[in-house]
Amino acid sequence: MQPEFWHERWRTGQIGFHQSAVDRHLERYWPDLGVASHSRVFVPLCGKSVDLLWLRERGHSVAGVELSAVALESLCMEHGIPAKRRLLNDFEVYEAENLRLYCGDFFALTPELLGSVPALYDRAALISWKPELREAYVAQVTALTSPGTQTLLITLEYPQAQMSGPPFSVGAGDVNRLYARNHAIQELSKHDVLANEPRLRSRGVTQLYEVCYRLTRLQ
Numbered sequence: 001m002q003p004e005f006w007h008e009r010w011r012t013g014q015i016g017f018h019q020s021a022v023d024r025h026l027e028r029y030w031p032d033l034g035v036a037s038h039s040r041v042f043v044p045l046c047g048k049s050v051d052l053l054w055l056r057e058r059g060h061s062v063a064g065v066e067l068s069a070v071a072l073e074s075l076c077m078e079h080g081i082p083a084k085r086r087l088l089n090d091f092e093v094y095e096a097e098n099l100r101l102y103c104g105d106f107f108a109l110t111p112e113l114l115g116s117v118p119a120l121y122d123r124a125a126l127i128s129w130k131p132e133l134r135e136a137y138v139a140q141v142t143a144l145t146s147p148g149t150q151t152l153l154i155t156l157e158y159p160q161a162q163m164s165g166p167p168f169s170v171g172a173g174d175v176n177r178l179y180a181r182n183h184a185i186q187e188l189s190k191h192d193v194l195a196n197e198p199r200l201r202s203r204g205v206t207q208l209y210e211v212c213y214r215l216t217r218l219q
Contacts, residue, residue: 022054023123025154025212029188030121033150033214035060039118044106044141045125048075055121056098063117065091065102065109072101089113107140114144120151126178127156127167134170138178142217151183151215157190158208163200175213184216 035041037059046052046064048071056062066072072094076083083094083101091104091113102109120141129137145151155170172187179185194201194208 021050023051023154025189025210026051026054026121026123026152029152029212029214030055030058032188033119033152035119035150040116041119041121042114042117042144043121044137045128046101047071047124048078049123050079051121051123052099052101053079059098060119061098061100063100063102063114065104065106067103067105069103072103075101107136109140109144111144117145117149120145120149122151123154124167126153127165127170130165130168131174134174134178142182145217147217147219149217151213151217153213153215155211155213156208157211158200158205162205163203172211179215182217182219184218186214186216188212188214 038061040061040063041055043049043052043055043062043064046066047068049064052062052064052075069092075081076094076096081096081099083096083099086093086095088102090108091102094101094103102113122141126134126137141151153175155175156167157171158169160169176185190209190211192208193210194205197205197208200208
């Protein structure tokens with residue numbers, strides 16, 4: 001989607017994708033990834049997710065990137081985070097203890113700016129991209145990580161013809177096509193979540209699964 005689409009969503013509060021509680025898959029499966037508690041965790045397209053704070057509370061140094069300053073300012077204000085702001089290249093950076101949030105274009109982020117990334121958490125990033133933009137997203141993710149990086153990826157599967165995204169449907173075949181070249185892929189769970197999503201049911205979706213993957217960067 002165009003940047004203005006997301007800016008407008010945040011300005012007008014159209015953020016049905018935001019979860020007020022920590023994601024259940026993160027709580028359930030993150031310990032299984034074996035990521036050292038002091039390690040940096042990168043969260044692309046992070047919004048104002050409380051998952052960032054859950055990861056930080058477990059000792060991780062958390063780095064997120066988000067296009068909307070509204071989202072990042074809301075996160076800091078709602079949770080009393082005394083973040084300091086500074087300009088760094090093309091980004092406005094919000095910094096607090098074990099938390100660094102880059103406000104700007106995800107594709108402008110570089111390994112030099114981000115630093116080493118032993119782990120990555122993607123709950124709503126991949127499924128926010130139109131099909132024709134996903135390869136560029138995964139190529140950038142791959143460029144920002146290194147062999148051994150552990151990723152917890154959460155996707156949605158539904159009949160795409162029933163609803164125009166975002167969120168978009170990303171099936172197992174899509175995940176394999178996008179990631180298999182550089183990652184080992186393990187499906188951790190697949191749950192029918194239609195009953196829990198009245199917003200998507202109202203948009204015509206009749207079948208909805210939430211799927212969680214563990215990805216291990218190989219090369």
